[in-house]
Amino acid sequence: QVQLQESGPGLVKPSGTLSLTCAVSGGSISSSNWWSWVRQPPGKGLEWIGEIYHSGSTNYNPSLKSRVTISVDKSKNQFSLKLSSVTAADTAVYYCARGREAFDIWGQGTMVTVSS
Amino acid sequence: QSALTQPASVSGSPGQSITISCTGTSSDVGSYNLVSWYQQHPGKAPKLMIYEGSKRPSGVSNRFSGSKSGNTASLTISGLQAEDEADYYCCSYAGSSTSNWVFGGGTKLTVL
Numbered sequence: 001q002v003q004l005q006e007s008g009p010g011l012v013k014p015s016g017t018l019s020l021t022c023a024v025s026g027g028s029i030s031s032s033n034w035w036s037w038v039r040q041p042p043g044k045g046l047e048w049i050g051e052i053y054h055s056g057s058t059n060y061n062p063s064l065k066s067r068v069t070i071s072v073d074k075s076k077n078q079f080s081l082k083l084s085s086v087t088a089a090d091t092a093v094y095y096c097a098r099g100r101e102a103f104d105i106w107g108q109g110t111m112v113t114v115s116s
Numbered sequence: 117q118s119a120l121t122q123p124a125s126v127s128g129s130p131g132q133s134i135t136i137s138c139t140g141t142s143s144d145v146g147s148y149n150l151v152s153w154y155q156q157h158p159g160k161a162p163k164l165m166i167y168e169g170s171k172r173p174s175g176v177s178n179r180f181s182g183s184k185s186g187n188t189a190s191l192t193i194s195g196l197q198a199e200d201e202a203d204y205y206c207c208s209y210a211g212s213s214t215s216n217w218v219f220g221g222g223t224k225l226t227v228l
Contacts, residue, residue, distance in 0.1 A: 036217070038162075046154075046162065046205050048217040061215045095161060099217070102152035102167035102207070109161050 002027035004096050004107035012090075012114050018083040022096030022107055029077045030054040036099045037070060037081045039092040040109075047092075051099060052079055086114045119144065119218035120206055127226040133194040136223045138206030139187060144218055146187040150209035153182055153191045156222075157202045165204075166191060193225070201227040 008020035022035070029035065037049040050060035052070045060068050069082040083090060091114045097103040121139040128134040138145065138153075145151055151169045154162035164173050166182035169189060179194045189208070193200055206220040 045222040046207075046219040048207075048215060048219060051216065059212060059216045063215070101150055102164055103154070103162070104164045104167070104173060106161040106163070 002098065002105050004098065004105060006094060006096050006107045006110040008110060008112070010111055010113060012086055012112060013116050014087055014114055016086055016114075018081070018086050018090060018094075018112055018114075020081045020094055020096075020110065020112070021078055022080070023076075023078045024098075025077070029072060029079065030074055032100070034059075034099050035072070035079045036097045036103060038095045038097055038103070038106075039090075040095070041089075041092040049081065049083075049094075088114050090114050119210065119215070120208060120220035122204075122206060122220035122223045124221070125224045125226065127228055128193075128196045129228045130196050130198065132196050133192060134196060134225065135193075136191045136204055136206075136225070138189040138191070138208075138220050140189070140208055140218070141187055143214065144187075144208040144210040145184065145189050147211065148209045149184070151182065151184055151189040152207045153180075153189075154205045154207065155200075155202045156205065162205060196227050198227050201225055 003025045005023045034051045036051040052058045067084045072079045093109040095109045096107045098105040153166040156162045169184045170182040210218045
């Protein structure tokens, strides 16, 4: 059974770059699926950040596109998120998820706080 | 402001049925049969409950059902149980020219 696990720093300074990795276990990242990042600010709703296919093709939320980079490392069976020029508004729980017709598998989420 | 509109809260008594609406536009909900619904308990990751508008993943109770009419999708939960109390989010594909995926603002379900 496929499982996802996010990892990365829990604290990032303002204007810095948030970097997270999602490790895929129990299956191959090269399967016919898209792999997404979704975030949830404290007490608020879900926001789709972007997605990547194992070929490297990406799609991003236009509201974040200028600051987001999602990449894939097939050799490590993982994909990553980089969000630059962060502010307090980027404080959230960040989830990775497997998605094709829907997001059927989610990681447990990791809290990232932007603060000096 | 979320792309899809959901009521902030709904409530019902055990055994009753409730329906949560999710209103989008002709560019998302109305154009694609790719509406999904997620259940989220406090401190937990979202769980897929309905996909492609009305399909249930394996293991999801048949008390959960989905439908769509025009630009509005709906999630119905019948025979409410205490463990159904959670936040529910709808999501729709919105096409590659915009944000591929858009979520609703979420609905808090209270089981009285």
